[in-house]
């Protein structure tokens with residue numbers, strides 16, 4: 001209590017710096033800390049201090065290690081991280097005070113600010129702020145564990161590519177261990193209700209940290225680094241001033257640096273988003289500030305100001321699509337846009353305003369009409385957020401549409417980087433926002449199509465403008481790549497008729513087209529769906545087939561259908577003849593597309609019943625294809641061959657559909673087919689077992705090579721291969737036709 005009173009008196013007389021120093025010296029009495037330079041010494045206190053030792057969590061140790069190694073060449077990053085944390089701490093206190101969430105503030109008279117200082121002789125770098133501070137438990141929680149779930153994910157996956165971790169999540173406080181072999185954090189919470197005790201956290205970053213009580217700590221946090229031998233440049237005023245200036249221009253609190261003991265301001269406290277315009281240079285600086293990087297430039301920049309329906313001042317950046325976030329690690333991403341109200345930050349990550357699928361954008365939205373203490377429980381606030389969200393997201397999407405018109409090539413590069421998120425947007429917008437952004441999002445989609453060269457992208461509007469007269473549908477095909485698509489039996493009639501088909505290579509595409517009915521007045525129709533209106537009459541090919549192929553009679557069709565159903569049993573529910581095939585004999589369809597079936601199968605992998613067995617398949621046959629017509633003619637005469645042919649025909653159709661997971665299941669039959677093929681090559685009738693009756697022999701080995709090979713002349717008979725005897729004939733005997 002005595003100490004607390006003293007502390008209050010000191011603060012009142014604005015002795016904050018002295019207080020920090022006193023707290024620092026007294027902590028050294030706890031016995032665990034290094035000695036303090038004589039010049040900084042203040043009277044000692046006799047009270048004993050308790051010191052606890054804690055181990056870093058395992059993943060924190062790993063992160064520390066990675067950070068220390070990887071930031072070796074970019075050491076000044078720690079200044080940016082510490083300034084950013086100090087500014088966040090001030091921002092948090094201003095917000096909690098403004099919203100009355102903290103009523104009684106420790107050291108109430110101390111202004112919100114950040115101060116840097118250095119001591120070359122002691123190899124010290126010091127940053128202090130008068131922000132929110134930390135309680136004992138917060139100190140252990142925040143500085144002893146990794147807060148960012150994303151980086152934890154990375155580490156748990158055994159990922160050790162530091163640039164990915166740092167690029168995506170930032171390294172925060174731990175960057176201090178790149179330059180310091182000792183880090184001391186003095187802190188006291190701003191919330192009097194939580195206490196008035198100050199604490200000291202100390203670590204050398206090697207595996208554990210200590211926490212001890214310290215008296216006379218003023219509100220906020222002071223971080224003192226004892227620099228490593230190879231980082232002493234950060235004890236130099238000029239170096240630190242230059243770095244700090246670079247990282248603090250847009251911070252809304254005074255940032256000072258002590259020169260000869262006097263704090264001198266180093267930032268202009270500019271709110272770029274409140275201006276009506278800004279230079280490219282200013283945007284570059286602001287973008288880097290927002291993304292916490294000292295490199296990179298915005299790919300697109302948008303300043304948006306309006307007075308209706310709300311008063312909005314905002315600034316948005318699209319980061320380089322080459323560095324678009326990996327979607328594997330974006331399960332619960334932090335929104336990169338913050339929400340302000342008259343320059344004061346209301347929410348660092350503006351969820352509720354910016355949807356998750358736009359999390360990768362950087363920026364600031366300032367809305368005058370927004371109260372400081374918005375609450376999701378308050379209907380009025382929720383409506384206000386929705387209104388703001390609607391206006392801002394629509395503006396962003398329309399801006400992207402304009403950019404696409406201005407420079408298609410540049411836009412296509414953007415799209416390649418962020419396509420997944422825009423597509424996810426269509427699905428999420430449907431689920432959570434009544435598809436209110438659907439039309440704007442659909443205009444941003446781009447796909448390859450069958451009538452344009454590889455790599456060229458078209459929008460849905462362009463696709464429709466290229467459509468045949470009278471075409472109502474948008475034809476699409478989900479497939480792994482262009483080559484597979486164009487050689488697929490499902491595409492045959494479209495290729496033959498030069499009917500344009502959108503080629504969709506991402507798994508999410510199928511979900512997108514299922515989530516929306518269509519685009520404008522057109523419906524999406526998958527080329528591998530069953531019984532859809534393919535508008536085939538619009539463009540009959542001039543000469544369907546020059547060969548005058550035999551068509552099956554109705555009786556033959558009936559017999560073949562029955563035979564196939566008998567062979568394939570429950571594998572197919574229906575066997576039918578269809579006109580959609582041009583050069584393939586058969587394909588499979590069902591109420592869900594083969595592509596969807598495949599995705600469902602992989603989602604349900606390992607489950608005993610994946611439910612797909614209940615979704616019946618139809619085998620569609622080409623009535624003119626010679627495999628089908630020949631098959632119909634051998635049903636009675638050569639049933640064993642016909643049986644194998646039907647099974648293979650069906651499996652081939654499944655392979656073409658992409659629904660056959662493991663081709664190894666086909667091996668025994670394929671060997672049998674190979675055997676038949678060889679029999680055929682040897683001039684025997686497989687079914688009659690002729691081969692066994694008269695096995696071929698190999699050609700006689702001539703002792704000397706023939707002087708000159710005599711090629712048979714045209715019209716001359718070739719040597720008959722079935723006259724050759726084979727020593728391996730007995731092996732063939734073992735495999736009986738139809739076995």
Ligand SMILES: Nc1ncnc2c1ncn2[C@@H]1O[C@H](COP(=O)(O)OP(=O)(O)OP(=O)(O)O)[C@@H](O)[C@H]1O
Pocket residue numbers: 081085086089129131132133134142143147169170171172173174220221
């Ligand atoms: N100066 C400070 N004042 C109060 N709390 C702080 C301060 N510095 C750090 N912290 C606490 O420690 C936590 C961890 O900090 P760290 O810099 O590692 O990550 P972060 O700031 O949460 O994330 P990012 O660096 O991506 O913004 C912070 O979230 C905050 O709660």
